[in-house]
Amino acid sequence: MPKVLTDARSIRIKGRSFLAVVLSPELPFEDWLVQLDDLARRSAGFFLERPVVLDVTDLEIDRKKLKGLIDELVKRNVRVMGLEGARPSWLGPGMPPAMRGGKPASDFEITPSEPAEASASAAETGSEPPKPEIEVAQLPTVRMDALAERPQPQSMVIREPVRSGQSVIFPEGDVTVIGSVASGAEIIAGGSVHIYGTLRGRALAGTLGNASARIFCRKLEAELLAIDGIYTTADEMSPDLLGQAVHLWLDGDAIRAQKLT
Amino acid sequence: MGQVIVVTSGKGGVGKTTSTAALGAALALSGQKVVVVDFDVGLRNLDLVMGAERRVVYDLVNVIQGDAKLPQALIRDKRLETLFLLPASQTRDKDALTPEGVEWVMNELKRYFDWIICDSPAGIERGATLAMRHADLAVVVTNPEVSSVRDSDRIIGLLDAKTLKAERGERMEKFLLLTRYDPIRAERGDMLKVDDVLEILSIPLIGIVPESTDVLRASNLGAPVTLADNRCAPALAYFDAARRLAGESIPIVIPGEKKGLFGKIFGRRAA
Numbered sequence: 001m002p003k004v005l006t007d008a009r010s011i012r013i014k015g016r017s018f019l020a021v022v023l024s025p026e027l028p029f030e031d032w033l034v035q036l037d038d039l040a041r042r043s044a045g046f047f048l049e050r051p052v053v054l055d056v057t058d059l060e061i062d063r064k065k066l067k068g069l070i071d072e073l074v075k076r077n078v079r080v081m082g083l084e085g086a087r088p089s090w091l092g093p094g095m096p097p098a099m100r101g102g103k104p105a106s107d108f109e110i111t112p113s114e115p116a117e118a119s120a121s122a123a124e125t126g127s128e129p130p131k132p133e134i135e136v137a138q139l140p141t142v143r144m145d146a147l148a149e150r151p152q153p154q155s156m157v158i159r160e161p162v163r164s165g166q167s168v169i170f171p172e173g174d175v176t177v178i179g180s181v182a183s184g185a186e187i188i189a190g191g192s193v194h195i196y197g198t199l200r201g202r203a204l205a206g207t208l209g210n211a212s213a214r215i216f217c218r219k220l221e222a223e224l225l226a227i228d229g230i231y232t233t234a235d236e237m238s239p240d241l242l243g244q245a246v247h248l249w250l251d252g253d254a255i256r257a258q259k260l261t
Numbered sequence: 262m263g264q265v266i267v268v269t270s271g272k273g274g275v276g277k278t279t280s281t282a283a284l285g286a287a288l289a290l291s292g293q294k295v296v297v298v299d300f301d302v303g304l305r306n307l308d309l310v311m312g313a314e315r316r317v318v319y320d321l322v323n324v325i326q327g328d329a330k331l332p333q334a335l336i337r338d339k340r341l342e343t344l345f346l347l348p349a350s351q352t353r354d355k356d357a358l359t360p361e362g363v364e365w366v367m368n369e370l371k372r373y374f375d376w377i378i379c380d381s382p383a384g385i386e387r388g389a390t391l392a393m394r395h396a397d398l399a400v401v402v403t404n405p406e407v408s409s410v411r412d413s414d415r416i417i418g419l420l421d422a423k424t425l426k427a428e429r430g431e432r433m434e435k436f437l438l439l440t441r442y443d444p445i446r447a448e449r450g451d452m453l454k455v456d457d458v459l460e461i462l463s464i465p466l467i468g469i470v471p472e473s474t475d476v477l478r479a480s481n482l483g484a485p486v487t488l489a490d491n492r493c494a495p496a497l498a499y500f501d502a503a504r505r506l507a508g509e510s511i512p513i514v515i516p517g518e519k520k521g522l523f524g525k526i527f528g529r530r531a532a
Contacts, residue, residue, distance in 0.1 A: 161463050163418030164411050165385075182414045182461065198460070 012229035020051040020081065022102070027059065029069050033076075040076065052078055053099055057085025066090050153191075161197065162187065171208050183223060189213070204231075211250050216260070220246040230255055263294075263371040266378045266506065267396035268438075269420075271412030273383030275404045276440035279476055281380040282310045282485035283496070284400070287503035289344035290487070293375040296335065298366075299349035300392035301382040302357055308348045311338065312483025322350035325362030331369050340488055345374070355388035367395040385419060393424050398434040400506070401464065404441045405453040410461055413437075417464060436467040438502060443472040444517020455515050468502030470495050471516040 026032045052073075056066060070080050082099035083091065091098055154173035162168060162177055164184035171190040180197035186204065187193050192214045193203045199217035206213025206228040213227055220241055224233050227250040234242075238257070245260040268281045278301075285297040299307035302322060308314040313336045319329035324347075331347075338344035347370075350357065370377045381392035393399060399420050403413040417435055426433045439458060446452045459466060470476075471494050479489035487496045487503075494516070501511050 160421075163421070164414040166418045180461070180463070183411050184415065185418075200461075 018051060020053045020102075022053045022055050022084070023078075024055040024057075025059070025069060027061070029065070029072070033069075033072055037076070051081045053082045053084055053102070054080050054096070055084040056090075063090040063095075067095070070096070155191070156189075162201070164201070192216070202226075206250070213250075215248040216246075218245050220244055225255065227255060263374045263377050264398065265367060265371065265396045266376060266398055266400055267381055267393040267420075268378060268400045268402060269381035269389060269393055269416050270402040270409070271383065271385060271389075271416040272404075272409045275402050275409050276470070276476075277383075277402050278306045278310050278380050279480060279486065280400065280402050280438055280440060280470070280499070281307060281378050283487045283499040284503050284506065285376070285378050286338075286341060286344060286485035286487045287500050288376050288378075288507070289338070289341045291503075291507075292343060294343045294345075294373065295376045295378065296345040296347055296370055296374045297378045297380060298347040298370070299380050300358070300388055301380065302349045302388060303351065303354045304382065305349040305351050307380050308336075308346060309483060310480050311336075311346050311485065313338070313346050313348070314483070317348045320348045320350040321366065322353050322357045324366055325357070325359060331366065340484075355382070355386065355391075358388065358391050360391065360394070363391050364395065385415065389416075390419065390423050393420055395425055396420075396433070397426065398436065398506070400436050400438050400467070400502075401462070402438050402440055403458060403462070405439060405443075405447060405455070405458055407453065410453065410458055414462060417462065435464045436506065437462055437464050438468050438470065439466065440470040441472045442469050442516055444515075448517065466513055467505040468498050469513065469516060470498040470502075 023036075054070070054073075061069075066083075066086070073080055080096045082096050084099045084102060086095075086098055088098075154170075156168070156170045156173070156175045158168065158175070158177045158179070161179035162181045162185045164182040166182075166185045167188070168175060168177075168186070169188045171188075173189070174191035174194065175187050175189040176194040176196070177187065178196045181187055181195055181199050181201045181203065183200040185201035187195075187202070188204045188207050190208045190210060190213075191206065193205045193216070195203065195215075195217040197217075198219040199215075199222045201222065202224040203215050203217070203222060204224075204226040205215050207226075209228060211228040215225055215227065220237070221243065222234060222237075224231060225237075225248055226232070227248065230250060230253055232255050241257055241259065246257050247260050248255055248257045250256070266284075268277050268284070270277050278299075281297050285295045289295040297307060297311065298321065299305050300321070301307070305320075308317055316336050319334035321334065323329040324331050324334045334347055336346045336348065338346065347366075367377065379392045379396065382388040393416075401413050401416060401420075403409050420433050420435055421427050424433055437459070439455065442455070443452060447454050455466070455469065473493065473495045475490055475493040476486050476495050479486040482489055486493070487499050490496055491500075501513075504511055
């Protein structure tokens with residue numbers, strides 16, 4: 001018999017992914033800001049209302065210098081929503097939160113708002129024409145129309161154990177692990193999660209709002225399970241399911257589980 | 262070219278330094294040139310366990326910053342002429358280690374030694390990641406206890422992601438060294454059993470070192486346990502582990518299961 005693991009009034013925690021522009025500033029910041037201004041001039045409003053993440057990995061700077069850069073960006077109407085690769089000492093109140101686990105996407109197409117003016121200004125100053133490839137390289141992200149295409153069903157297969165502290169995030173579809181998922185590791189899938197081993201960590205299936213996603217594991221010792229935002233912790237699971245091969249699915253607002261025989 | 266081993270664990274107090282010294286001495290006893298390198302800048306201990314604390318003049322940080330030449334910082338062991346120590350600095354912190362400096366030191370050491378054994382600090386920060394960065398193989402020291410096992414699991418993940426070998430797409434060889442194993446407590450269920458640990462970590466086992474006062478006694482004497490008393494149980498376990506590291510295949514005996522014929526028959530009947 002299927003068992004109801006949670007009561008009907010649990011809190012929904014939903015995952016959602018947004019597309020952000022990643023800026024990777026280079027030292028010295030003064031020169032980099034000049035390049036940025038040049039880019040902004042050619043495509044006005046590019047950064048307006050767009051989430052911007054600052055990638056500061058491996059930069060030899062201190063908190064003060066970073067704060068200065070963020071202030072400079074604010075003056076240019078660029079709001080930094082997160083920092084990637086920042087040292088913990090740079091973070092804290094008044095600074096954007098740390099971001100990690102970002103996945104690369106294809107480059108943004110930068111369409112100059114008034115190309116005529118841009119070339120005119122280049123001619124004016126008599127300097128060499130602006131090099132678009134530099135800016136594109138600095139802004140790795142996504143061509144918007146690519147997102148609009150119908151997504152193909154996808155799956156990810158991991159052929160080794162997922163270790164504590166590792167986080168597998170695959171919003172595009174199913175995740176299959178041939179091996180165990182350790183305590184403190186997590187699998188976050190847009191589709192179903194299949195674990196051919198012991199599930200000791202967390203498994204979150206259907207995170208983009210797929211209530212028909214399921215979780216399968218050969219041995220259940222999970223810390224947390226979630227399907228479409230409905231979650232349950234180890235404490236709430238029925239003890240006779242622990243250590244068993246189990247299959248979990250969503251029935252309304254409740255996670256149900258059944259032993260696999 | 263020498264082989265670089267990192268002895269690591271994530272968790273503190275599990276026996277990294279003891280194991281570094283014991284494995285280093287065991288490998289050096291077979292006539293190979295060995296250097297043990299202390300990466301625990303600011304909290305060095307390997308010099309004490311090796312009994313060389315009064316002979317430290319220059320250290321790893323001095324070499325990296327160019328204040329001393331590498332041969333000036335290497336301390337030859339008084340008992341074994343093929344065993345050397347490169348101590349860490351006690352007055353600095355981990356930020357004194359630079360990736361370029363560590364790379365240079367490792368490449369130099371590889372030219373002169375058969376084995377370079379890096380004693381990693383606890384944690385997963387700079388000191389630990391730099392200690393593992395140039396390793397060819399890793400010895401993951403684990404106690405049969407849940408927090409140690411989970412930390413080791415985390416370290417194994419980092420070994421597969423943050424080392425040069427991993428970045429080049431090669432596979433990092435990782436070996437499990439189970440230390441402070443107490444067969445009586447394991448049998449009572451107070452400790453994880455060997456099989457449980459192996460099932461969770463799923464990397465090959467190179468030795469089980471039993472919990473023993475011999476280890477503490479050797480540390481207090483300032484000698485690797487393999488030199489202090491080469492007949493005691495922990496020393497024998499380290500000797501076997503060193504031979505397995507060198508590529509020999511020797512069956513592993515789980516302490517407490519080494520019952521005589523009578524014990525085996527009796528055990529079967531009881532079960």
